[in-house]
Structure formats: C-alpha cells, structure tokens
Amino acid sequence: MKIATTILLLSGIAFIGAGAWLYTPDLPRTALEATYATPPSVFLPILGLRLHVRDTGPRDAPALILLHGFGSSLLTWEAWAASLSGKYRVIRLDLPGFGLTGADPTGDYSDARAMHVLAALMDNLHIPRATIIGNSLGGKLAWQFAAAYPQRVDRLVLISPDGFESPGFEYNRKPEVPYMVRLLPFVLPKFFLRMSLAPAYVNDAALTPALLARYYDMMRAPGVRRAIIARLQQVFLAPPDARLRQIQAPTLLLWGERDAMIPFSNASDYLKDIANARLAALPDLGHVPFEEDPARSLVPVLEFLSQYGTQ
Numbered sequence: 001m002k003i004a005t006t007i008l009l010l011s012g013i014a015f016i017g018a019g020a021w022l023y024t025p026d027l028p029r030t031a032l033e034a035t036y037a038t039p040p041s042v043f044l045p046i047l048g049l050r051l052h053v054r055d056t057g058p059r060d061a062p063a064l065i066l067l068h069g070f071g072s073s074l075l076t077w078e079a080w081a082a083s084l085s086g087k088y089r090v091i092r093l094d095l096p097g098f099g100l101t102g103a104d105p106t107g108d109y110s111d112a113r114a115m116h117v118l119a120a121l122m123d124n125l126h127i128p129r130a131t132i133i134g135n136s137l138g139g140k141l142a143w144q145f146a147a148a149y150p151q152r153v154d155r156l157v158l159i160s161p162d163g164f165e166s167p168g169f170e171y172n173r174k175p176e177v178p179y180m181v182r183l184l185p186f187v188l189p190k191f192f193l194r195m196s197l198a199p200a201y202v203n204d205a206a207l208t209p210a211l212l213a214r215y216y217d218m219m220r221a222p223g224v225r226r227a228i229i230a231r232l233q234q235v236f237l238a239p240p241d242a243r244l245r246q247i248q249a250p251t252l253l254l255w256g257e258r259d260a261m262i263p264f265s266n267a268s269d270y271l272k273d274i275a276n277a278r279l280a281a282l283p284d285l286g287h288v289p290f291e292e293d294p295a296r297s298l299v300p301v302l303e304f305l306s307q308y309g310t311q
Contacts, residue, residue: 062309097230
C-alpha cells in the first residue's frame, strides 16, 4: 500500500477512534501463529529477528524471493507461490515490522536494515543469487538491493514499486507523522482498514471478507502497529536516479494501469533510468495484481523468467 495514502487514512482512523469504545488490542501471538504459521511456515533467527519465512519448491531450482508491500505480509503471495513452486524455489518473508515477524528489536526500520536482513536470510538459506520480486515498499527494497548487491541478483521484477517522491514524502526531508496517527496502536476499526485497502483493487469483489480478515489480523499482530509508526517516522527519500542506474539485472516492471496507490505513469521514470528494463502493463488491474487476478498477472512474469533464465 502507498505510504502517503496510508498516512491520510490512518489519520482518519485515529481521529474517529479517540473514544475508548474503539480500543483495538493486539491479538495473541499463539492464536495468530496457529492460524497463519502452519507448514510450510518456519521462523528463522536472522540478525536478532524471529523472521517468518515460507520456502517452497525444489531446493536446487532457481530461487525467487518475494517482498510484500506496506502493511502486508508474505501471505499476499500465496496464489503466485502455488504456481511458481513447481519449477522454482520460492521464498517469502514477513518484512521486519510486519506480519508474524513483528517488531524489530533494534527499532531500525530503514531500508538499509531491511537489505541487510535480506542478505543475511540468503546466507542462512545458502542462496548466493536470486531473482528478487517486490511490490510497492517491497519493490523499493528490491531495486535498492539490486543496486547495492548486484552480484546477488539474477533478475528483478518490480510491481508498482515505490521510491519517487509524492505529496507528504518529499526528497531529503523526514515526513511529519500527525499526532493523531500515533493512536494507531490503540485504535483500528475494521471498516476503516477496508477503506484504506479498497483503492488497491479495481474490482471491489477482489477484497473478499476473508482477505480483509487476514489483513486485519496481521495488522493486530503483537507490536506491528507500533512498528508501522516507527517506520513512518524513519522514512527518508533521496532522489533514486543514480541508484537505479546502478542496476545490472534484467528488470521487468509490472504495473496495473488503474493503480490508485502509485500511478502507472511512474513506470516511465524507472524505464528511463534502469538500463535493461521492460514494462508489462496490466489493463483493468490495480496495485496488487497478484491478489486481484493471480493467473493473468503471472503470465508476463513467467515469460520474463523463461526468457532470461539465471545468470
């Protein structure tokens, strides 16, 4: 989910939630793990984190690492993972501060910390190189990782990636997180969460009650909402052009033409700066095409993976 949009919606949540009758506590970790961390989920000790990971497919197959967006979790990839795991080794993780990984004990939610965690996870799993696939915030982490660790990235798939400035998130300045937003750890009405998620989908029916319930549960995992506030306070954007030009891996940009979170027009900025990049536009899809239409959105990814192979 686009962070600027999230802040505005969370402001409304916090304001309306001033009354104690809307108090929304965290859910017990044991109950969440019983529901959402069944096999193949594992928890790995990575740089002080208890990292929630799913690792499926043949161990000797080319590795794909999937990075979710803001406020999401590894569960967002389930449909794609089921299709990809026959031919590829598919690794999904809850990024620090989200899902069942939960809060980072260091309190550091910078992009640099996330990239160190990703590199350490690859080391733990004995994966020297992988294809990195990321959506939104995960897309920003993916392209930054490819620029910083070119020797570890075979291919890059960016799905509506974040990284360019937007209202409230200008270059070279920290955003102001409204005081009322800081009430998020105490107040989270479910109907407001639905309002914040709805713009990510073109087809309203795609945001099913079961999907909404999953997002709601993951937001109420212990420490996650406090971690989200900490992350928002630590956002610091720099112009990405120079780093994008450092990317060596073949890159696929996958973008819903009706994305209401990060506009489709941003694709041209990435195409301008990434040397070996192509665009696959998805008509009538939004910000999370792998949830909204998994089969159709996966087609250009499979073609891209097949054409380039591993390096």
